[in-house]
Structures are given as C-alpha cells and as structure tokens.
Amino acid sequence: MNTTTEAGPGPDAALGTRERIVRAASRLMQRQGYEGTGIKQISREAGATLGSVYHFFPGGKQELAAEAIRHGDQEFTDILRAALDGTDDPAEAIAACAGTVAEALRASDWVDGCPVTATSIGTAERAPDIQRAAAEAFARWRGLVEEKLRAAGFGEESAYELAHTVISTLEGAELAAQLARDEAPLLIAGRHLARLIDSYR
C-alpha cells in the first residue's frame, strides 16, 4: 500500500512516499551535490526505507537524481513564471526575479543554491541522464524568458540571445552570491540585465 497520509512529524509527511523521496533528494543534492549525497541519507531524511527508494527508482541513484533535477526545474520554473507574469515589462520582471532568488538564498543562510546546477555539476562523464535533465531545465527557463520578450515586441534574434544571457547571468550571479554570502551580485545582475534588455527597445 502507498501511505499517502503519513502520521510522522516530517515537513512533507502528508505526501506520498515517492514524492517525499524526490523532495529529500532534491534538497540534499542542492546542498551537497550528487556525489556528496548518499542514498541512505536520502531515505532517512525522507522517512522512507532503502527498499522503498529502490522500489520507486529501480535505476538507482542516477534515476533518482534525474528526477530530483526535474523537481528543481519545476521549482524555478514556478518562480520565473510568477515573476514574468507579475508585470508587462520583461526588464522589470527579470530584476524582480533576481530579487526573489536573492531573498531565498539569504533565507537559507546561503546554503540553497540552484538545485539543478549543484546536482548536475561534475557528473558529465559518468551520468549523461543527469546532464540531459539539467540541460532541459536550462532550455525551458530560457524558452520562458524568450517567449516573454517576444510577446513584449522584441525581435526574434534579440529575444533568443537576451534569453540566453538572462539565464546565464542569473545562474552565475546566484553562484557568486552564494560564495560571497552576499546578495549584491544578484541584485546588481538584475539591474544590469534590465538595462541590457532596455537597450534593445
């Protein structure tokens, strides 16, 4: 049976076992990376057992990590979409998005960076599934920004290229902010991206 309603005290206790495992994997790999996170640690944190993990993810750690990346992908997709939907002006929306990310990063005491990046880095040679899931996440985010820019009247090429740089810069600035334990890189990046976008009007 699938214990969809769990009495335990965990944060995701009301979720199904599979979902709890994915969330724990995503959160842990976001902080410790793929190699730094053990399957047993994930199962412990999720309030599940090793048997359950391998029941839902017979492909083992790689399959679970790919699913965790898709979870992180969805999380940032929601944040990005919310920012883009918040205003008609793409420049303003991107700056707002940078602010949201900065806030979340600070709130986690500079520990929770980008889950997709943290999980996928260093796995290039050994786990192509993980790389593919991460590349798809980046592509989706870029597509969202590109669509917004085109809807705002930007030319096709400008929109495509700007969307690339928006995602690259946000990603890099989050990394820099995390390392420096300071939200300045993200806030500055947000302002600069807005300025860059405006220069194409």
Added chain:
Amino acid sequence: MNTTTEAGPGPDAALGTRERIVRAASRLMQRQGYEGTGIKQISREAGATLGSVYHFFPGGKQELAAEAIRHGDQEFTDILRAALDGTDDPAEAIAACAGTVAEALRASDWVDGCPVTATSIGTAERAPDIQRAAAEAFARWRGLVEEKLRAAGFGEESAYELAHTVISTLEGAELAAQLARDEAPLLIAGRHLARLIDSYR
C-alpha cells in the same frame, strides 16, 4: 629526496611531486567535483603515492582541494589578464575572454568547466576552507576587471558593479555552454557584456 626530475612519461613528469599532485587534483576535481574525486585517484594520476600526498598535505583532502582551487584561480587569472592586456577597450577584452573560454571548453569536449566552481560547489556546509579559497578567486577576478574599467575611465561605482556582472555572467555562461555542449551561450554573453559596458560610456 625530492624527485624534481622524473623519468616517467606523464605530462607533468618534469615537475616536482607536490606540483604534480596539485595539478592532478585540480584537473580531476574540475571534471568530477570534490566528492567525486578520490585521494587515491589523485595520487595515481599524479604518479605519486598516498604517502607523498599526506606528506605534502597533512590537512588531507580539504587542504589539497583548497590548493587545487588556488591553482585554478591562477590559471583563469592568467587567461583574464592576457585578455585584458590585449586591448585598451575593456568591452572588447571581455568579449575576447569569453571567446577564449569557449574555445578551451570545446577543445576539452565540454568536460573542463571552471575548476573553482566545480571543486567548491556542494562543500558549503562541510569545508569552509574550500569556500573561502573559491570566494577569494572570484574576488580577485572581479578586482582585475574593475581595475581595467577604472583605468579606461569608468566611474568608481560603475566599474565595481560592471565587474561583478562580468564575472557572474562569464561563470554562468560557461556552465550553460557546458551543459548544452554548445559555445553559443558564452559567445552571446561576451557580446552582451561588451554592449552593457559600452552603455556606461
């Protein structure tokens, strides 16, 4: 005795043992991350023994990783300085730097990303020494760009903020290029950074 002249066939065979260990550690962690790289693998790759590794780095893996990051820091510092010294125009120099990074990334078949990022990510909670070394690398790079911008007549605040975004964007674009196995993100980022810099003249 220190075998400063080694007869072995390795690439760094002519270097001292300590230097060979640092280079092997830097290269391996650049590709596999901190947790994904073992001390024994490093010693094997360096043509050294475990005893030598712990002789030169009594602080163990963490101390070695911090030194590897400083090595990677120096590598990119050289690349960046060469680009900045290549022309008086900071915008042009940054675009050229992006091109150099893209070329190197492609030449490694998209495996050799930023050694500092790859080594330091995911170590926030467990290895503060590594985080500090990485943060110092970012700060040094930013300082180089900032200095160049000020020398070119940019205002103090503009130079400081632009330097932040230049480093963030280069870092993020390298990540994106590596994931997509495509140098486009880096080349686009180079052009956009040049445009952004020019907009402050």
Added chain:
DNA sequence: CACGCTCTAGAACGAACGCTCTATCCGATA
C-alpha cells in the same frame, strides 16, 4: 661512517558507499 631529515612506499583500518536480496505487511479483489 653515522646520523638526521625529507620524501617515497603501500599495507591496513574502520566507516560509508550503492545496491541486492529475502521477508513481511496490508488493502484490494475474487
């Protein structure tokens, strides 16, 4: 020659790793 010091060499330790395996539980169905 003897001593000391730096460096090399690798066996061995306990712990943790990813994963396999069998056993059991329990609601749904017949």
Added chain:
DNA sequence: TATCGGATAGAGCGTTCGTTCTAGAGCGTG
C-alpha cells in the same frame, strides 16, 4: 476468507572511501 501484488523493511554484499601507520630510500652534514 484466500489470494495477490504494490509497498515497506532492513540485513548484508563487495567495494571504495579518507586516513593512519610503519618501514625504508636517498641525500647532506658532522
């Protein structure tokens, strides 16, 4: 009630991890 299959449970496998430890090699100095 008897049966079945999804889900849970965790002991145990072989391997690798980071680290420690002792032994010895090769050189300069007294």
